[in-house]
Amino acid sequence: MSGKMLPPQPEQGKNGEDMASNFDFLLGQKDYKAIAKVAMEAERQFGASYPKCVILAERAVKLAVRWMFTHDAGLALPYREAVARLIHEPTLKKLRPEGMDSLVHYILHLGNIVAYRGLDVSREAAVLALRGLHAALSWMAACYAADFSPRPFDERLLPKGGKEANAEPLKLLEIYKEPFEGGALLPQRKKNRELARQLAELRQKNRNGSAVTVSADLVAECRGRYLLVDGAQAGWTLDKDCFMNKEIEGAGKSLTVDILFADEAGKPLAVMAVKAAAHSAEDGLSQAKEWATAIEKLHGERPFIFVLREGKCWFLNERRGVLRRVHGCFSRTDLERRMSFRRSYDPESHPDLSGDIVNRPYQQEAVWHICEDVHKGMRRLLVSTPPGTGKTRMAAGAIEALLQQKAIGKALYLADREELVHQACAQFRMLLPDAKLVDLLGDVREEAQADIAFATATVMMDAVNESRTETGARLYDPAHFDLVVIDESHPSIYEDHFILLNYFDAILLGFSSLAPMAPGEEDVYRFYDLAPGEPTFAYSLAEARRDGWLVDFTLRDEAPEGIMKPHLHYTDLTAEQRTIAEMEYSDTGVIASKDFDVPAVNNWLFSEEKIQAMLENLLQHGIRRQDGKLGKTIIFAKNSLQAKAIAFIFQRLHPEYGADFIRALDARTPDLAEAVEAFTLPDEQLTIAVSVDVLDTGFDMPSVVNLVFFRKVHSLSKFSQMLGRGMRFCADWDGSGRDKEEFLVIDYCKNFAFFDMEK
Numbered sequence: 001m002s003g004k005m006l007p008p009q010p011e012q013g014k015n016g017e018d019m020a021s022n023f024d025f026l027l028g029q030k031d032y033k034a035i036a037k038v039a040m041e042a043e044r045q046f047g048a049s050y051p052k053c054v055i056l057a058e059r060a061v062k063l064a065v066r067w068m069f070t071h072d073a074g075l076a077l078p079y080r081e082a083v084a085r086l087i088h089e090p091t092l093k094k095l096r097p098e099g100m101d102s103l104v105h106y107i108l109h110l111g112n113i114v115a116y117r118g119l120d121v122s123r124e125a126a127v128l129a130l131r132g133l134h135a136a137l138s139w140m141a142a143c144y145a146a147d148f149s150p151r152p153f154d155e156r157l158l159p160k161g162g163k164e165a166n167a168e169p170l171k172l173l174e175i176y177k178e179p180f181e182g183g184a185l186l187p188q189r190k191k192n193r194e195l196a197r198q199l200a201e202l203r204q205k206n207r208n209g210s211a212v213t214v215s216a217d218l219v220a221e222c223r224g225r226y227l228l229v230d231g232a233q234a235g236w237t238l239d240k241d242c243f244m245n246k247e248i249e250g251a252g253k254s255l256t257v258d259i260l261f262a263d264e265a266g267k268p269l270a271v272m273a274v275k276a277a278a279h280s281a282e283d284g285l286s287q288a289k290e291w292a293t294a295i296e297k298l299h300g301e302r303p304f305i306f307v308l309r310e311g312k313c314w315f316l317n318e319r320r321g322v323l324r325r326v327h328g329c330f331s332r333t334d335l336e337r338r339m340s341f342r343r344s345y346d347p348e349s350h351p352d353l354s355g356d357i358v359n360r361p362y363q364q365e366a367v368w369h370i371c372e373d374v375h376k377g378m379r380r381l382l383v384s385t386p387p388g389t390g391k392t393r394m395a396a397g398a399i400e401a402l403l404q405q406k407a408i409g410k411a412l413y414l415a416d417r418e419e420l421v422h423q424a425c426a427q428f429r430m431l432l433p434d435a436k437l438v439d440l441l442g443d444v445r446e447e448a449q450a451d452i453a454f455a456t457a458t459v460m461m462d463a464v465n466e467s468r469t470e471t472g473a474r475l476y477d478p479a480h481f482d483l484v485v486i487d488e489s490h491p492s493i494y495e496d497h498f499i500l501l502n503y504f505d506a507i508l509l510g511f512s513s514l515a516p517m518a519p520g521e522e523d524v525y526r527f528y529d530l531a532p533g534e535p536t537f538a539y540s541l542a543e544a545r546r547d548g549w550l551v552d553f554t555l556r557d558e559a560p561e562g563i564m565k566p567h568l569h570y571t572d573l574t575a576e577q578r579t580i581a582e583m584e585y586s587d588t589g590v591i592a593s594k595d596f597d598v599p600a601v602n603n604w605l606f607s608e609e610k611i612q613a614m615l616e617n618l619l620q621h622g623i624r625r626q627d628g629k630l631g632k633t634i635i636f637a638k639n640s641l642q643a644k645a646i647a648f649i650f651q652r653l654h655p656e657y658g659a660d661f662i663r664a665l666d667a668r669t670p671d672l673a674e675a676v677e678a679f680t681l682p683d684e685q686l687t688i689a690v691s692v693d694v695l696d697t698g699f700d701m702p703s704v705v706n707l708v709f710f711r712k713v714h715s716l717s718k719f720s721q722m723l724g725r726g727m728r729f730c731a732d733w734d735g736s737g738r739d740k741e742e743f744l745v746i747d748y749c750k751n752f753a754f755f756d757m758e759k
Contacts, residue, residue, distance in 0.1 A: 047159025050126035051166040058111025074200035099214035103132035106222040115176035117472035118169030143209035223311030234329040235473030250294025272306035330479035351401035358397035369537040380528040381536040387724020391511040408482035415487035420698040425454040486510040520578040581714040623705040626736030631705035638711040643690040666692035697721040702730030
């Protein structure tokens with residue numbers, strides 16, 4: 001790709017005459033060919049169909065975003081390459097000039113509702129989409145050209161004669177969904193590795209495209225029109241259930257409501273202040289309250305309040321809480337649900353806590369604390385209990401109690417691994433048999449009717465962008481869920497979950513398996529707006545052991561002093577390094593390279609001699625059943641290759657135990673579910689499970705009595721969870737009538753030393 005832009009190359013018109021374009025500055029770069037083609041076609045379609053113009057403008061934005069992630073080594077590719085994720089990726093977001101987000105979101109969301117709802121598009125809306133596209137592509141060019149002089153958008157170049165009606169909704173939806181050429185971005189990035197490095201350097205030299213700025217007028221117009229786009233995405237139809245400049249009577253005078261949202265019968269549900277809010281949010285709120293008072297006198301019920309200022313939206317339920325920032329318009333269905341709950345909600349009522357759900361005293365106490373804080377208006381709650389204390393039961397108990405009180409209507413349960421999603425959903429089915437549940441990783445046919453949805457953040461993000469109602473509106477508007485449960489709250493999730501957690505206007509209920517004052521937990525408490533070490537409810541490891549719900553362990557430190565001795569300690573890590581350690585969730589990242597000699601440690605861990613010694617040590621010292629057989633054992637392995645080597649060496653050394661005594665388990669194990677189930681059954685021969693991130697977290701098997709750490713771990717939350725696999729109390733754990741009183745931990749990698757845990 002050359003550094004200097006070539007002069008514009010005009011197109012040929014129908015009669016051979018040159019036709020200038022607002023996007024012909026892209027023609028000087030061959031790498032922009034696909035983007036230029038779509039952008040110029042969007043401009044041409046302005047003369048025929050405004051809806052098609054908008055769809056193509058939306059596609060040009062997506063092409064530009066994909067191009068940047070393919071050709072700029074300075075942009076971090078997220079795990080999922082959906083455009084919605086790329087747009088919000090932090091390394092790109094921080095580069096965009098002020099106001100650019102408003103333009104890009106307007107174009108993308110306008111294209112979305114045109115594609116899915118088949119809506120008509122006015123000339124003004126299409127012009128704005130092209131102006132926004134021009135600004136976005138000009139900024140891209142300014143980032144990667146050695147010499148680029150932006151020129152203003154010229155509306156006189158647009159062809160005349162466009163039509164507002166969406167005459168081809170199905171065809172436009174096909175264009176919108178058409179896959180992009182080239183496939184996945186990562187292979188393309190690798191193919192263009194040297195060019196991507198050069199372009200990243202060029203962008204930095206160009207001060208991240210600072211030659212292009214976004215005019216305040218353009219931003220203001222996009223923000224103003226975005227209200228209609230956002231309302232359409234939430235399912236509102238102008239002049240049907242959403243009214244602009246609606247006249248009402250109040251205090252003996254006529255009042256004009258900026259935006260009025262009504263139910264199917266025309267009864268007001270909410271008002272939105274826009275004009276007064278342009279001066280200040282306080283003025284907007286004051287104006288909205290005046291309208292709400294007048295409507296309450298006319299209809300006997302006070303509407304909800306929205307305030308829109310500078311493209312940002314706030315919401316107020318005057319009966320509960322204060323004005324708070326929200327992501328956008330709520331759907332009519334969700335406003336109606338919240339209105340019905342507001343009528344019936346009784347903060348003085350006391351839910352009937354089922355002993356079948358929360359069957360331990362501390363679990364019931366946790367649910368009471370959750371309900372009390374919700375009644376006080378708290379929006380972020382955190383429960384701190386060690387692994388094995390039943391956070392799924394506490395979550396189910398809290399949801400049931402809040403549903404009883406009409407404090408919530410719909411809940412979302414987020415886990416960070418697919419296996420944990422399936423496991424939580426299955427357990428909820430047993431605990432709450434009357435609730436309507438949906439596992440979004442499986443059957444989603446009933447997702448609209450579900451009371452509780454289960455998903456990973458990644459799957460939920462995709463559902464927010466793609467799931468639609470029968471009318472084409474977005475299924476998951478910001479008010480779809482009243483409560484979001486976060487299965488395991490540790491610092492790493494907030495980087496991944498932040499956009500999603502801020503999208504939903506919901507109470508957040510998180511669970512942490514770490515002690516309140518554990519290193520790095522201050523970041524978690526800051527997220528929940530709580531004082532460090534002061535969760536909504538806490539139940540300590542010492543208390544759980546005292547009360548007999550968890551058991552203690554014996555530690556055998558079998559690590560060689562030399563190569564396994566940590567060069568770092570978790571408490572010495574900076575906040576940023578701890579976040580990296582938690583996000584890497586493995587022993588192969590940058591923290592590992594600072595902590596130990598990676599090649600030397602790998603050579604030791606993969607040595608046949610050392611594996612053989614580890615297995616013999618386990619057979620010699622492992623806790624055994626009353627009948628002399630080795631108790632259920634988990635060996636935590638570094639990767640699949642090592643796990644398979646461990647299983648192979650054991651079977652070669654001890655064929656007398658049979659082929660099914662030990663198995664390597666990873667995400668690619670073909671019969672993984674059946675193998676895990678066999679491991680949980682006391683009469684099955686499978687006794688040693690060599691786990692590669694399968695049984696490390698969320699796996700509930702109280703009869704496990706031996707844990708072997710044959711890998712380094714740098715995530716404190718993960719290490720706590722791995723240790724928790726053996727902590728659960730188990731009555732008659734080996735069939736002899738004996739209760740489980742302890743378990744054995746054999747550490748070959750100085751993990752306890754790294755986390756400064758003493759035994």
